[in-house]
Amino acid sequence: MRFPTFLKSLLLGVPVGVTLLDCVGYVARVEGVSMQPALNPDATVTDYVFLSRWAVRNMDVQRGDIISLISPKDPTQKIIKRVVALQGDVISTLGYKLPYVTVPEGHCWVEGDHTVMLMFCPTCGNLLLVEESTDSLRFSCNTCPYICKIRRTISSRIYPTLKEVDHVMGGSAAWENVDSTDAVCPSCSHNRAYFMQMQTRSADEPMTTFYKCCNQTNIISSVLTRVVVGSMKQTHKHRHSTRTRQNYSDANRRPHSLRYAPKDVSEQESKVISTNRKDAKAIAVAKLQAGEVIAIPTDTVYGLTCSANNPEAIHRLYNIKGRHELKPVAICVASIEDVRQWGETDHLNDELLNELFPGAVTLVVRRSSKLNNPALNPGVANIGIRITENKFIQHVCEAFQQPIALTSANKSSSKSTLNVEEFKQLWCELGAVFDGGQLGLSEEQRAASTVIDLSEPERYKIIRWGVSVEKIIKTVERHNFRAVE
Numbered sequence: 001m002r003f004p005t006f007l008k009s010l011l012l013g014v015p016v017g018v019t020l021l022d023c024v025g026y027v028a029r030v031e032g033v034s035m036q037p038a039l040n041p042d043a044t045v046t047d048y049v050f051l052s053r054w055a056v057r058n059m060d061v062q063r064g065d066i067i068s069l070i071s072p073k074d075p076t077q078k079i080i081k082r083v084v085a086l087q088g089d090v091i092s093t094l095g096y097k098l099p100y101v102t103v104p105e106g107h108c109w110v111e112g113d114h115t116v117m118l119m120f121c122p123t124c125g126n127l128l129l130v131e132e133s134t135d136s137l138r139f140s141c142n143t144c145p146y147i148c149k150i151r152r153t154i155s156s157r158i159y160p161t162l163k164e165v166d167h168v169m170g171g172s173a174a175w176e177n178v179d180s181t182d183a184v185c186p187s188c189s190h191n192r193a194y195f196m197q198m199q200t201r202s203a204d205e206p207m208t209t210f211y212k213c214c215n216q217t218n219i220i221s222s223v224l225t226r227v228v229v230g231s232m233k234q235t236h237k238h239r240h241s242t243r244t245r246q247n248y249s250d251a252n253r254r255p256h257s258l259r260y261a262p263k264d265v266s267e268q269e270s271k272v273i274s275t276n277r278k279d280a281k282a283i284a285v286a287k288l289q290a291g292e293v294i295a296i297p298t299d300t301v302y303g304l305t306c307s308a309n310n311p312e313a314i315h316r317l318y319n320i321k322g323r324h325e326l327k328p329v330a331i332c333v334a335s336i337e338d339v340r341q342w343g344e345t346d347h348l349n350d351e352l353l354n355e356l357f358p359g360a361v362t363l364v365v366r367r368s369s370k371l372n373n374p375a376l377n378p379g380v381a382n383i384g385i386r387i388t389e390n391k392f393i394q395h396v397c398e399a400f401q402q403p404i405a406l407t408s409a410n411k412s413s414s415k416s417t418l419n420v421e422e423f424k425q426l427w428c429e430l431g432a433v434f435d436g437g438q439l440g441l442s443e444e445q446r447a448a449s450t451v452i453d454l455s456e457p458e459r460y461k462i463i464r465w466g467v468s469v470e471k472i473i474k475t476v477e478r479h480n481f482r483a484v485e
Contacts, residue, residue, distance in 0.1 A: 025052040034112030081110035090374045121146050190215035275392040275436040284396045292431030295409045299389035300360050300448045301416035302409035311375035320429045322412045328377035330362050330384030332406040334397035342368050347457040352479045357387040360467040364453040416446040
């Protein structure tokens with residue numbers, strides 16, 4: 001009697017089990033560390049998961065779901081990953097051959113949670129070593145038995161801090177209160193030039209005299225090397241005299257040591273456009289519409305800017321600056337209405353916003369759903385917004401009618417710049433450089449704008465201390481905002 005009962009149970013149980021496995025789901029073992037810390041957070045303990053087939057059959061897959069699939073690289077292997085994007089989404093990739101990818105119809109984009117390079121043992125905390133195994137490289141720990149196979153290319157980026165280099169001639173401040181003398185400019189034939197002397201060689205050699213044309217006083221303090229007429233070594237009968245008055249208009253009497261700047265304008269210098277030009281605004285708008293990165297003056301320092309809604313332009317901006325991909329950038333707009341359009345500011349009244357803007361402040365608020373460029377600060381819920389006091393950038397933003405991404409015109413971790421010559425090494429990578437003159441002579445000016453977080457009602461937090469920070473704090477506290485400890 002027992003055998004027929006067992007047979008009946010077997011005949012009934014096998015179809016039910018197969019049906020459950022095929023239609024409902026099954027339990028699977030998770031191996032590896034690609035989904036840490038969600039799965040296998042402790043490398044010594046293996047997690048088991050229940051894989052539901054109902055969601056897949058109904059195509060009910062959402063962003064953030066953990067799914068099991070056949071590996072596109074090895075059809076014999078099943079992998080467990082998290083859904084990052086669905087069809088139609090544009091995403092910023094990690095380690096893929098393309099920086100941005102649009103997910104095609106009928107597909108989804110999956111990644112592991114553990115996207116950073118393993119450096120320390122998750123079990124004991126000691127530094128991991130890389131060694132060869134029978135079929136691949138692997139991480140191993142010398143202290144405990146922990147081993148993890150390396151199944152993909154692992155890379156990391158390090159952005160070194162650039163060395164700060166002082167101007168050998170003392171900068172633009174060195175030309176303040178200097179005397180002038182008779183000297184013919186080879187560019188405009190003006191017969192007067194400012195001059196100063198500097199000991200550039202050993203003490204037993206005469207001083208070197210440097211000249212600047214008096215006819216170009218409007219850019220003397222802002223563009224140093226473009227207005228240098230020449231350098232002449234003087235042999236003085238009286239070494240104590242610092243003033244030289246010689247007429248250089250006669251070419252036959254010109255000393256051989258007089259070095260003139262080249263008359264031909266280089267390709268890089270042709271990118272430099274004065275903001276006083278009538279067509280400067282139109283050129284800037286055209287460059288932004290074409291997806292190029294340009295340099296532009298603000299009310300504090302010079303900045304690099306591009307269209308905030310162009311993913312390729314944002315990627316190019318980060319590459320030029322050498323900025324880490326996860327470090328956010330602010331946007332710049334033309335009016336209070338634009339601030340409300342691109343940021344959630346219902347808790348901020350017009351009186352407060354009109355007191356803060358325009359000015360040297362970056363206001364951090366919740367990001368509006370209209371600002372949907374996935375390349376602009378991915379994964380960051382807030383956005384920094386500026387309205388500068390500089391009329392040129394205001395007019396450009398107004399004519400462009402879109403937000404522009406804005407960051408300081410310098411390599412990442414370098415000091416901010418107050419004139420276009422200070423970031424000349426970036427000119428070759430920019431679409432245009434708009435020269436608004438010297439923005440200031442004091443080092444305090446390089447502090448740039450104050451970044452203040454007002455994303456929460458009646459709370460504020462100073463993220464970066466910059467220009468006019470005391471005035472900004474008084475303004476927000478007068479409107480009943482209190483500092484977050």
